[in-house]
Amino acid sequence: MSDVIDRPLQGDEKPTATRLRIIDCDVHPSLHSFDDLNEFLPKRWQRHLKEYGSHLRTPYLFTTPYPRSSPLIARRDAWPPTGGPPGSDLAFMRKQHLDPLDVEFGILQVLDLFIFSQQNLEFGAAIQRAINDWQLAFWSHRDPRLKASILVGQDGTDLAVAEIDRCARSGEYIQINVSPRANEPLGRRRYWPIYERAQELDLPLGIHVGGYGGHAPTGGGWPSYYVEEHQSNAHTIAAQLASLVIEGVPERFPRLKIVFIEGGFGWIPSAVWRMDQHFERFRSEVPHLKRKPSEYVREHFWFTTQPIDEPDEARHLRALMEWVGIDRLLFSSDYPHWDFDDPRFAFKTPLSEAERQKIFNANARAVYKF
Amino acid sequence: MARHIVARTSEIPVGGNKVFDIAGRDIVVFHVNGEFFALLNRCPHEGAPLEKAACVARLTSPEPGIYQRSRVGEMLRCPWHGWEFDMRNGQSWFDPKRIKIRSYPVAVGSGEELQKGPYVAETFPVRVEDSYVIVEV
Numbered sequence: 299m300s301d302v303i304d305r306p307l308q309g310d311e312k313p314t315a316t317r318l319r320i321i322d323c324d325v326h327p328s329l330h331s332f333d334d335l336n337e338f339l340p341k342r343w344q345r346h347l348k349e350y351g352s353h354l355r356t357p358y359l360f361t362t363p364y365p366r367s368s369p370l371i372a373r374r375d376a377w378p379p380t381g382g383p384p385g386s387d388l389a390f391m392r393k394q395h396l397d398p399l400d401v402e403f404g405i406l407q408v409l410d411l412f413i414f415s416q417q418n419l420e421f422g423a424a425i426q427r428a429i430n431d432w433q434l435a436f437w438s439h440r441d442p443r444l445k446a447s448i449l450v451g452q453d454g455t456d457l458a459v460a461e462i463d464r465c466a467r468s469g470e471y472i473q474i475n476v477s478p479r480a481n482e483p484l485g486r487r488r489y490w491p492i493y494e495r496a497q498e499l500d501l502p503l504g505i506h507v508g509g510y511g512g513h514a515p516t517g518g519g520w521p522s523y524y525v526e527e528h529q530s531n532a533h534t535i536a537a538q539l540a541s542l543v544i545e546g547v548p549e550r551f552p553r554l555k556i557v558f559i560e561g562g563f564g565w566i567p568s569a570v571w572r573m574d575q576h577f578e579r580f581r582s583e584v585p586h587l588k589r590k591p592s593e594y595v596r597e598h599f600w601f602t603t604q605p606i607d608e609p610d611e612a613r614h615l616r617a618l619m620e621w622v623g624i625d626r627l628l629f630s631s632d633y634p635h636w637d638f639d640d641p642r643f644a645f646k647t648p649l650s651e652a653e654r655q656k657i658f659n660a661n662a663r664a665v666y667k668f
Numbered sequence: 669m670a671r672h673i674v675a676r677t678s679e680i681p682v683g684g685n686k687v688f689d690i691a692g693r694d695i696v697v698f699h700v701n702g703e704f705f706a707l708l709n710r711c712p713h714e715g716a717p718l719e720k721a722a723c724v725a726r727l728t729s730p731e732p733g734i735y736q737r738s739r740v741g742e743m744l745r746c747p748w749h750g751w752e753f754d755m756r757n758g759q760s761w762f763d764p765k766r767i768k769i770r771s772y773p774v775a776v777g778s779g780e781e782l783q784k785g786p787y788v789a790e791t792f793p794v795r796v797e798d799s800y801v802i803v804e805v
Contacts, residue, residue: 367750374747375720638748643714 318654319402320641321662323602324506324559324630325395325444327437328370328385329410334436338428346421353417355512363510364524368636376634384634388440395633396443399641402659403668404633405445405472406433407506407559414477415509419454423461426450430465438470445666447475447504452489459491466499472666473504473557479511484538485545493551502555502600502665505538507531535561536569539599543573546586548598555665557600560632564607567621570595596623600665602630603657604639612647624653628662669773669804677776677799680704683741687719691805695772698723698755700741705755706803708770711746712760718769720747726761744769773804 329335336344356363368374370383376394378387385391396404408429416422426449433446448465450458458476465471474496482488484505496503508531514520515530517537535558548554573591581587587594601622609615619627632638641658649657662668674688680699687696687709694709696719709718722745725737743761744753752761758769779798 373716373720374722375717636748636750638714640714640716 318658319400320629320658321666321668322399322401322404322631322633322641323557323628323662324407324604324632325391325401325404326385326409326633326635327391327406327433327444328383329432330382330386332411335425335428335432338431338435339424343421343424343428347425350421352412352415353421354412354415354510355417356415356510363520364527366524366636371635373634373636373638388437391633392441395631396441399631401443403443403445403662403666405504405662405666406437406447407475407504408433408447408449409506409508412509413449414451415479415511416451419451419457422451423454423457426461427464430461430471434468434470445472447471447473448501449475450492452476452484452492453481455488455491459495462492462495462499462501466501471501472668473502474499475504475506477509477511478505478507478534478538479509479513479515481512483541483545485541485543485547487545490547490550493547493554497551497554500553500667502557504557504559505535506559507535507561532561532565536565539566539569539595540573540591543591543594544584544587546584548594549587549589554598555600556598557602557628557665559602559630560604561601562605562607563601563603563622563627564618566595566601567618596626600626600628600661602628603644604630604632605637606639606644608646615645615647619647624656625661627657628665629658671775672803672805673777673800674803675801677704677801680801683723685719688803690803693805695803695805697774697801697803698744700755704774704776704801705742706772706774707744707753707755707758708772710769711748711751712767712769713746713749713751716746716748718744718746721745722747723755724752775802775804776800777802 332347372384376384378390380387380390395401410429411425413426413429416425429449430446437444438446448462448471450461452458462474474492476492478484480489493503515527516533521527521530539558542548542556570592577587577591607615607618629641631641672690674690674697675686680686680697682699682701685696685698687694695706696709698705700723707718711718723741724743724745725740726743728736728738742755744755753759753769754761758771760767776799779800
């Protein structure tokens, strides 16, 4: 039995999923070139960028350890006709993504310049400041649908807190982004000043997968293939979820909201079951935890949907979503990257109108206070 | 099925494609090494436009480190998630039992034949020295 799609959509006909305005929690803008940053980057750091460039914990400047499926990991149809890399042309992003999919808000996630992994912390902080300003000037101020995040490198914690305070004064940023690949697991105390500030400012903490730190991306070492590395996004954030919960971050910061972005959600039920089981057996080791790990997860953490899991049977996806919690899921497309999810077709399981409303809009509206 | 004359053969370069609205459907016609293939311009997975797909070869590997290419240009790699399809029949090559793209019969006819037949599009500028791509939908 073949699933043949026989009839294309006609004219302005829309499937039911898009009658709902969408909040897309993962849209990737790109720099046209480093020169875009010049107006936001002091001369001293412009020179540094030209003369020394990035200093990372992994080898190979301006590239990644594996070829990643397609150039700039982008959809082949997302290269703007005017030139420049995918995601660098607002007019084309509107035409290809924001308008046709009826995106009410799109949350920008910047990956340029390995922003979180710069070893020179002052240079990293200068780049983060420049990128944070660029997000407003090039994107949010030109299209109010697009919302910026405060990007900080958490290993320079004091610099990160200063940048959070600088940006928060504008009132324009909707979350604070840190990397899942810091020097230490994210639950460690050295990062707590950032979480404390996030709680005070009532800004969610966004953690987008990817990048390279000094550690192998899997617990078993460095993968051989991109397909293997791509799997590791889920392992990495599963480890970070455990670290944040078990080191007591939600216990210590009871109003902190944390969003894991682009890690999918298939791995969550077993990770949570296991944490609960171990908590019952070893709770004397972690007396600072007052409640079961699953309770912290259910109250403090949200997960974006892409890349969505595609089990053979629709009911398995349905069951998975129920285990994770319909109210924990935030729609994301990952535009313009190759594993983009189209909101009209990505959920290959029936959802009620109320559930669609939550996943595509209301959950994000509540977390980010749109 | 009706026959639709869609283009002169020279309008679709080798290795290229062109999209036509045929009977209300977006159909993409590929030109591969002198042959033409017509497919619905929509990946059955999430609807990506196949006109932007890469035309690739079939890649097989009898053992690690040994790779063999065959049917160069006849396999279609979706521009989003990389699902691969056989252009000849729309069959998927990653889950062939379940997924395929709707494909349509394609023929090439000379302008002269078309003038004689019943399906000449009246508004179509027929030049008898050219060949035409005809899609059945």
